[in-house]
Amino acid sequence: MAQLCLPVGLNVTELKQLDSLIQKHRLIQKGRFIYRTGDSFTHLYAIRSGSVKAYTLTSDGQIQMTDFFLLGEIMGLDAIATKRYHSNAVALQTTSICEIPFHQLEQLSLKIPALQQQLFRLMSQEITSEQNLVTWLGRKNAEQRLAAFLLNLSNRYHQRGFSATEFHLSMSRTDIANYLGLAVETVSRILSKLSEQKTIAIDKKFIRILDMDCLHQIVNVGKHDSLPCIAHHA
Amino acid sequence: MAQLCLPVGLNVTELKQLDSLIQKHRLIQKGRFIYRTGDSFTHLYAIRSGSVKAYTLTSDGQIQMTDFFLLGEIMGLDAIATKRYHSNAVALQTTSICEIPFHQLEQLSLKIPALQQQLFRLMSQEITSEQNLVTWLGRKNAEQRLAAFLLNLSNRYHQRGFSATEFHLSMSRTDIANYLGLAVETVSRILSKLSEQKTIAIDKKFIRILDMDCLHQIVNVGKHDSLPCIAHHA
DNA sequence: CATATTTTTTGATCTAAATCATATTTTTGG
């Protein structure tokens, strides 16, 4: 569990203690739930391979994607306060997850200051990442949202040592559209346009980013910005 | 410091220790900054009275509101990961804040399990609250967003023992619009409409909710819902 | 307290993206 262990810098004994907590793995088939809204919260889940989507149902029964989790990421942090999961987590492909009993983790973090710090850090990161999503949804047009989404995935894969320019788009167009607050047709149209102008290339679920700069430019340059070049280099 | 102390249930010694951490108060005049983006993170801030807006600047220089903080709420949780504040926090009125040195709080929470738990809880709540905002922005129309916003404020005041139906709208229309991803004109128009139909009454910065049910109905009933009554009672 | 400045409101027009309508491609499952 990269996110929990690596950045922490524990000694051998501490590492062993933490390791003993996170022994239990599970393989989830595509389309299966890891947890559902209202299930009582006992574990955090770390993704060892594969990917997961998390969504909530709004009061009027519509689906709202709240997160995509990729390899190395931790699910369930939003459930700590209420001791119930708030969303439904579904595997987007065959996914290996690691179960982390939260109560025991909490106990252990009392004894290992660096672990407590890492937990605070993880949760704070999650807050920031949701804030960023709010910013995209509130202020950006469809093309900017999609470009930002692709760059975000690219970054996250890159951070885990995978290619930043070629990766698996495991979520459907519908899921992406929902996540970004757009219509499926809009997502499809923009992906087509980006393909046409050779910014990306898509083969089924596989995406290759051909012109990363172009994506950055789309994201960074507001439509009222009269000096795109300067904005880009700033 | 309701949020930090009350729900925790500490013994006398622990309470004293916590109390000694959160002695320092400060009065902030309207329009003054509590922190700015990039300032190094040392304290969490709890609001004792007044209110604060938090916003970020996007890469193309636009303002994006990320939060409004009311009395009893804690600011700065998003800065823990990076040790830098990510947003600008500005007082919306004369505001009394309480400074909480985070490093010491972290140390203390190693010794007081209930305090650690409360911190996890607070951060988890913040994650959930941002997720909710994402849901509003992604799926709701202008009227629903504004109704949800008013109900959210109402709830938060109510939780602290204030009136749920009459409160101070300390943020400007522009701030609200920005927060909800709308144009000022749209916010103004909808507030006018709600006033006209006696759902709310606004006198300068003071708002009175006359028909709470109506607001709930606006929020809960999707436009495609053919049975608003049923949806409302579900 | 009178004038300047900012904020809010209201109206008219325009546009990005939703919706509607099909067609095409991909996936599923017998």
Added chain:
DNA sequence: CCAAAAATATGATTTAGATCAAAAAATATG
């Protein structure tokens, strides 16, 4: 391997809300 179902793509039309424009109200300031 083929038919049915699901997902994706593309074109035409509509619309919610942005933008533009201007007045009215509130607030600040000398």
